[in-house]
Amino acid sequence: MKKFTKVLSLTLVAVMLLAGCSGGGKAADGNASNDVAPSVPEDKEVTLKVTFFEAGFGNKWQNWLKTEFEKQYPNVTVELVGDxxxxxxxxxxxxSGVDAPDVYMANGSMWEEWGPQGLVMDLTSLYEEKVPGTDMTLDEYITDVAKDKFYFDLGKENGGVKKYSVPWSAGPMSVVYNVNMFEEHGWEYPKTWEEFEALCEEIKAAGIAPLTYPGKFPNYTRPFIRGWQLQAMGEDKFFGEYKNPTSADIYGDTAVLESFQNFKKLFDKGYIMNGTTALDHTQVQMEFINNKVAMILNGYWLENEMSEAWPEGYRIAMAPVPQGGKVDKPVSFINMPDYMAIYNNTEVPEVAKAFVLFSLSPESCEQFAKLAGGLRPFNYELSDEVSEFTQTCQDVITNENYYQYTDASSNPLMFKSLGNAYLTQISTGEITPEKAAEDFKNEAATEYDRVKTDLGL
Amino acid sequence: MGRKFSKPVLLLAEVLLFAYALSLIFPYIWVLINSFKTVSEFYNSTWSLPEKFDFTNYARALKETNMLSYFKTSIILTIIGTVLQVICSAGTAYILAKYKFRGNKLIYGMAIVGFLIPTSGTLAPLYVFLKDTGLFNIYGLVVMYATGMGTNMVIFYSFFKKISWSYAEAAFIDGASDFKVFWKIMFPMAREATIAVTIITAINIWNDYFLPSILLTNPELQTVAVGLRSLQVQQQYNATWTVLFAAVIIATLPTILIYIIFQDRIAKGFLIGGLKE
Amino acid sequence: MILSDISKIENKNKDKKAIDVKSHKLNKSKLFIIIMLAWPVAHWLVFTLFMNLQTLVYSFQRLNRFTGKMRFAGTENYMELFEKIINNTASYGIAFRNTFLWLGLNVLVIVPLSLVVAYVLSKKIPFHRFFNAVLFIPNIISIVILTMVWSFAWAPNQGLVNELLTRLGLEHLTRVWLGDPKSALINVFVYCVWAGIGFNNLILSGAIAKIPKEILESAELDGISNWQEFIHIVIPSVWPTICTVTILGATAAFRVFLHPQLLTNGQYGTSTIALKVVEEVLAGGSYGLASAAGITMAVLGYIAVSIIKKFLDKREKEWS
Structure with missing residues (x-):
């Protein structure tokens, strides 16, 4: 026994020593070596591996890109991998670098960590390049709302603003309603929250469920949750503090609690379709298509995603989140987790950059809308050849009568989580909004301190 | 056999077991039936019989997904992984059961420790290890499967313990080498155990989901289990469930067939070698 | 019983028939042993020993996400873990509780049920071969497909079960089975029983079949009931196998994560600590917290398994 204790304590000491030894290292060590201009060498065969998230947007646009890019540069082969x-x-x-692509299009914001770690390329210089088919640099071409996410501010100590990726797709996430059903019953999409509740009562009275969302993925309630938070805080506080915090206290603001309470109210008043919490997106979208529910919280990809299931003559439209609180217009939420980035250890950095730049042209964006029903946060005009639904989506994010915003932040200190786990638990009655708000605040505070430590601030 | 059941007890047992067996089979029949429907037919009614039995979904499942390449990966992986695991386990068990040397007990104990300490948390270092070694691929998977100190070793161990040593002694006297004795005499004598262990291991590797889902990053190079899961994820974006049903049937069929053929062997293997008692 | 094997080897190593390397063809055999054991032992050292030690190391570190390196963090991870469990932040408390509920399920529900099934089938009742074959099916089909089929069946709107209830006029019993915290965990448990009996049944059947016929026959002549036969003859005879199955089930309880992950995504009160570990590593890169959780559960798991083992061994002694 004595021997055992001795071995155990020795092991523990060794473990503690090992744990303590690990390196510190500073964020954003820089990766200037790959800072080449976009170009395609004409004298040799080049293969460019492009991996993309094959989801709601399908793969048609990527195939178009491949064809066009190869046409322009015959010595380049684009290898597409949809996943x-x-x-x-x-x-x-x-x-790990295994199977790593040269260029990838993905969903999420891992680049915020991979950029400083030197795993994805610093594209800051690419933003100075002219976008094909325009006379603007990427800096001028990108919309202001997108800058709020892609101009990533690591703080002066870490090299200031860096751009590690470019937007792939960004568009509205909001309420989609069944136009035919609305016309049949003489309903009109509401402007304010009072009108919204009145409408829900009317829809309920007609024996139809007013609203649903993919209950398994509460992220779909983001336009409402963020909308309520913005409406309760007002513009200044939401942008000044919530998205650019100077302390974690802001995440204990009553606006958070209020948004959780409003969410719960939707269930308490019976506005959310029964069974919603157990369903994923296709399941609720089928209910919507089958006229079982009048409105659905969803995104601009909805039409394309369900392309095989729409009945003859269907009509749907995207609409903003009703007006309320401190913002005097209806608000429309722009979702932009989709991005393109270049793997830093690529052997063809200049070709990868040329490909990314190529994909940005207005013509390419138009094709993206036509082939995939996608929108991109750049200053370009869409022709009217795109579908009616895509036009309503474009309207929601460009109409001056609405207040457009995003919750993506260029500030690493922002606590970006919507609190999905809490929303699930609120929706099923497992916890109260008050407890959820409390937990949310604590989690945000822990995370805030951690990011500060990690960045050495 | 012992005492027979009285009539009411027997009836109750039969009814309950039938209900249970039905619950195990019926979902597949449901999937099978729905795999012949069109998407809209399925959403209209999940219970009706299909209007006509057409194989469009099967054709689509084979064409639009990488089903065939999933099968190829799974087959190669299952064969290599099973062979390596069975040989490693048999070899280790043989040495530990038949040779006496310092550290024998220690090594056996090392294998046993794994059964008693529930390690659920080693994923983080494993992940980092794979990242550092670049083993995020099928080779990494083969390395992970080629273990010689798991349950299979214990089964072989108890089996080798029971096998008489006299054949080996005779062979040694004839001048056979250690390896030859193992490979030509002792290992063939453990045939029953080898068959049972091989089948179980093959089924486990064929069905393994977690390790391949982490290690295989190339969407073209997936196993059937992981590929099906991605198909399921994909359904959330294009809602063609009936194609997924067809894929499920295609993926299940080979295992079911193999099971029907080898069912007796599996049961027998457990009877003879069995997990240690 | 696996552990008691260790003590048995000590006896069996005295088996004169085994090769004693010291006396027999020293060098050649030694080389053979080394070659044969090199890979398995190396494999164990890397994937079992090293991984576990590294987990211990990581549990005192934290990943800096902007540099990708680990830094020393003292007991921060453990503190965070305990705090999360106590306050049930992000359902950690529930996940912790569930791990022990699973222990109960595996040990107190699945094993006894399997034993009863194996006993009934050992009577060679009509269709016993069919039952044996069908019951084992969940073990030959990938859990991905099994859970997929299960979720189709229990889906709220197009699912088999609700549809069946409606047709039987039991509409009030329909539920959002896997999407309601009131029913989700129970449903996942039912799944585990549904899919878990087959394997234990096979092993226990093997053991029951080996009970000497004479014992059962003489008992039958004494006129004992089935119940008495089950309790007083079958259970004591196959107790060592019951022990093995129970211990395997107990350790498995601490590793459960695929069932809740595939059935409910770990939502609606069905998560386990093992699933939290997987989520923290794959989604968040929280290596430190995940490792601390792993170490904590390994320690608690070892204690729980030891207690169960002690209890089982005591019964074994009483009977032998």
Whole structure:
């Protein structure tokens, strides 16, 4: 026994020593070596591997890009890899280099960590390049709302503003309603929250469920939750403090609690379709298509995603979140987790950059809308050849009568989580909004301190 | 056999077991039936019989997904992984059961420790290890499967313990080498155990989901289990469930067939070698 | 019983028939042993020993996400873990509780049920071969497909079960089975029983079949009931196998994560600590917290398994 204790304590000491030894290292060590201008060498055969998240947007646009790019540069072969599981496989790919792509299009914001770690390329200089088919630099071409996410501010100590990725797709996430059903019953999409509740009562009276969302993925309630938070805080506080915090206290603001309470109210008043909490997106979207529910919280990809299931003559429209609180217009939420980035150890950095730049042209964006029903946060005009639904989506994010915003932040200190786990638990009555708000605040505070430590601030 | 059941007890047992067996089978029949429907037919009614039995979904499942390449990966991986694991386990068990040397007990104990300490948390270092070694691929998976100190070793161990040593002694006297005695005499004598262990191991590797889901990053190079899961994830974006049903049937069929053929062997293997008592 | 094997080897190593390396063909055999054991032992050292020690190391460190390196963090991870469990932040408390509920399920529900099934089938009742074959099916089909089929069946709107209830006029019993915290955990448990009996049944059947016929026959002549036969003859005879199955089930309880992950995504009160570990590593890169959780559960798991083992061994002694 004595021997055992001795061995155990020795092991523990060794472990503590090992744990203590690990390196510190500073964020953003820089990766200037790859800072080349976009170009395609004409004298040799080049293969460019482009991996993309094959989801709601399908793969038609990527195929178009491949064809056009290869037409322009015959010595380049674009190898497309579509992956529905990319959210899970991307991390090992990038962090281990196995199967790593040259260019990838993904969903999420891992670049915020991979950029400083030197795993994805610093594209700051690419933003100075002219976008093909325009006379603007990327800096001028990108919309202001997108800058709020992609101009990543690591703080002066870490090299200031860096751009590690470019937007892939960004568009509205909001309420989609069944136009035919609304016309049949003489309903009108509401402007304010009072009108919204009145409408829900009317829909309920007609024997139809007013609203649903993919209950398994509470992230779909983001336009409402963020909308309520913005409306309760007002513009200044939301942008000044919530998105650019100077302390974690802001995440204990009553606006958070209020948004959780409003969410619960939707269930208490019976506005949310029964069974919603157990369903994923296709399941609720089928209910919507089958006229079982009048409105659905969803995104601009909805039409394309369900392309095989729409009945003849269907009509749907995207609409902003009703007006309320301190913001005097209806608010429309722009979702932009989709991005393109370049793997830092690529052997063809200049071609990868040329490809990314190529994909940005207005013509390419138009094709993206036509082939994939996607929108991109750049200053370009869409022709009217795109579908009616896509036009309503474009309207929601450009109409001056609405207040457009995003909750993506260029500030690493912002606590970006919507609190999905809490929302699930609120929706099923497992916890109260008060407890959820409390937990949310604590989690935000822990995270805030951790990011500060990690960045050495 | 012992005492027989009285009529009411027997009836109750039969009814309950039938209900249970039905619950195990019926979902597959449901999937099978729905795999012949069109998407809209399925959403109209999940219970009706299909209007006509057409194989469009099967054709689509084979064409639009990488089903065939999933099968190829799974087959190669299962064969290599099973062979390596069975040989490593048999070899280790043989040495530990038949040779006496310092450290024998220690090594056996090392294998046993794994059964008693529930390690659920080693994923983080494993992940980092794979990242550092670049083993995020099928080779990494083969390395992970080629273990010689797991349950299989214990099964072989108890089996070798029971096998008489006299054949080996005779062979040694004839001048056979250690390896030859193992490979030509003792290992063949453990045939029953080898068959049972091989089948179980093959089924386990064929069905393994977690390790391949972490290690295989290339969407073209997936196993059937992981590929099906990605298909399921993909359905959330294009809602063609009936194609997924067809894929499920295609993926299940080979295992079911193999099971029907080898069912007796599996049961027998457990009877003879069995997990240690 | 696996552990008691260790003590048995000590006896069996005295088996004169085994090769004693010291006396027999020293060098050649030694080389053979080394070659044969090199890979398995190396494999164990890397994937079992090293991984576990590294987990211990990581549990005192934290990943800096902007540099990708680990830094020393003292007991920060453990503190965070305990705090989360106590306050049930992000359902950690529930996940912790569930791990022990699973222990109970595996040990007190699945094993006894399997034993009863194995006993009934050992009577060679009509269709016993069919039952044996069908019951084992969940073990030959990938858990991905099994859970997929299960979720189709229990889906709220197009699912088999609700549809069946409605047709039987039991509409008030329909539920959002896997999407309601009131029913989700129970449903996942039912799944585990549904899919878990087959394997234990096979092993226990093997053991029951080996009970000497004479014992059962003489008992039958004494006129004992089935119940008495089950309790007083079958259970004591196959107790060592019951022990093995129970211990395997107990350790498995601490590793459960695929069932809740595939069935409910760990939501609606069905998560386990093992699933939290997986989520923290794959989604968040929180290696430190995940490792601290792993170490904590390994320690608690070892204690729980030891207690169960002690209890089982005591019964074994009483019977032998």
């Amino acid at each position: 529905a599981n990319l959210t899970e496989t991307l991390t090992p790919m990038i962090e």
